[in-house]
Amino acid sequence: MSGHLAVVGLGPGDARCLTPEASEALAAAQALYGYGPYLDRVPARAGQTRHASDNREERARAATALQHAAQGARVVVVSGGDPGVFAMAAAVCEEIEAGPETGRTLDVTIVPGITAMLAVAARIGAPLGHDFCALSLSDNLKPWDLIERRLDAAAGAGFVLALYNPISRARPWQFGAAIERLRRHLPASTPVVFGRAVTRPSEQIDIVTLDRADTVEADMATLVIVGSRETRVIRRPGKLSLVYTPRSAAEVSA
Ligand code: SAH
Numbered sequence: 529m530s531g532h533l534a535v536v537g538l539g540p541g542d543a544r545c546l547t548p549e550a551s552e553a554l555a556a557a558q559a560l561y562g563y564g565p566y567l568d569r570v571p572a573r574a575g576q577t578r579h580a581s582d583n584r585e586e587r588a589r590a591a592t593a594l595q596h597a598a599q600g601a602r603v604v605v606v607s608g609g610d611p612g613v614f615a616m617a618a619a620v621c622e623e624i625e626a627g628p629e630t631g632r633t634l635d636v637t638i639v640p641g642i643t644a645m646l647a648v649a650a651r652i653g654a655p656l657g658h659d660f661c662a663l664s665l666s667d668n669l670k671p672w673d674l675i676e677r678r679l680d681a682a683a684g685a686g687f688v689l690a691l692y693n694p695i696s697r698a699r700p701w702q703f704g705a706a707i708e709r710l711r712r713h714l715p716a717s718t719p720v721v722f723g724r725a726v727t728r729p730s731e732q733i734d735i736v737t738l739d740r741a742d743t744v745e746a747d748m749a750t751l752v753i754v755g756s757r758e759t760r761v762i763r764r765p766g767k768l769s770l771v772y773t774p775r776s777a778a779e780v781s782a
Contacts, residue, residue, distance in 0.1 A: 531597035533634055535611040535620050535639020538569055542727035545642045553604055553639050560592040562606035562616070570606060586616060590623040598630040601739075612644035614664045614692050642780045644751040645690035650656030651733055653762070653770035655721060655753045658777055660688035666694070666700050672702065676709055683713035687757060688773055691752040703752075707741045710754055714738055719771050722746060734771055735761065740773040 534553045539545030554570055561760070562581035581589045590605065597603040607615035617638045624631040649656045661682050667675060680688055689710075690697035694703040710718075723746065724732040734744050739756065746752060758777050762770040 531604050531634055532596040532637070533593060533620070534602075534637040534639055535617045536604050536606050537610040537612075537615075537643075538566055538606055538608055540609055540643040540644055540647040540727045541569070541725065543569075545647065545727055547639070548639060548640065550639050553637070554606075556602055558602045559593075559596055560604050560606060561589055561596075563608075566606045566608050567701055570664065576588070586619040587591040587623060590616065590619040591627060592630045592661060594620070594623055594627060597634050607641070608644075609647075610641045611638055612640065613643045613645075613662065614666075635753045644692065644723070644726065645753065647726045648721065648733075648751045648753060650692075651723060651726060651731075652735065652768060654772040655688055655719070655755060655759060656690065657773040658688070658756070658758065659686070660690060661771075662690040662692060664692045665706055666693040666699065668699075672705075675702075679706055679709045680713065683710050683754070683756075686756050686758070686777065688756045689752075689754040691754065693748070694746040694750055696748050696750050703746055704742050704753035706745060707738070714754070714757065717759050718757070719759050721745075721753040721755075721771055722750055723753070724750040726751070733768065735771060753770055 536550050536553045557576055559577045559579065560567055560570060561579045563583045567578055567580050593603050593605045605616050605620060611617040645656065645662055647766040663678055665675060716737060720736050720738055720741040722734040722744050736744055756773060759771065759773045
């Protein structure tokens with residue numbers, strides 16, 4: 529029997545955000561691998577084994593899951609959101625490239641999921657309605673000065689920014705430094721959206737301006753969207769404001 533490895537995106541939290549394709553892949557698994565809190569979101573099924581590991585052990589998890597699949601099992605590795613966005617699909621590819629030949633002969637499927645920036649954007653309108661880019665503020669896997677150069681380039685070029693991994697216990701100052709950096713390029717009135725634990729019971733959305741962005745508390749479950757010069761806020765009585773970026777930009781023709 530030939531093994532199979534699927535890397536499955538669980539979406540931002542709410543089970544309704546899981547795609548039918550992801551549900552099918554989870555149901556067919558003989559073994560599930562992933563970060564413990566993500567595995568906890570997967571309903572228990574008889575006959576499935578579960579292998580929880582720490583969030584920072586992605587390469588080791590990928591190697592173990594590949595070995596298990598190479599023995600002939602149907603193995604699933606889970607990721608929050610989309611597995612291809614700062615997550616396990618790239619770790620699995622890195623391991624397939626660097627690891628033993630058996631990894632390259634396996635069937636591998638990547639099952640997409642709703643990534644955090646899309647879940648947050650949908651809550652408040654259409655901030656990603658025109659050109660945008662996604663950046664992780666984590667300097668675990670890249671140097672901080674590269675992050676600063678990318679912030680400069682993206683904000684300077686007029687992209688809306690979706691900032692993943694804004695802060696953690698081990699990275700307390702980076703988010704403040706990133707906001708400080710963005711103030712060099714963008715007006716104080718630029719809309720900034722904080723989406724925390726979106727689609728989960730503790731969801732919280734805050735809409736502020738760039739000059740106040742460092743007064744809002746972000747955590748590891750927060751995604752931050754920083755608007756461009758084009759991004760607008762529509763105030764609505766008794767309702768959350770709508771934040772959107774129009775589909776045309778000053779120097780871009782249709
Ligand atoms: N693969 C995931 C991202 C992993 S990086 C995805 O596609 O969403 C982890 C970061 O994702 C967190 O630090 C946070 O910035 C963001 N994130 C994940 N789930 C979130 C949620 N429900 N609400 C807001 N941000 C979330």
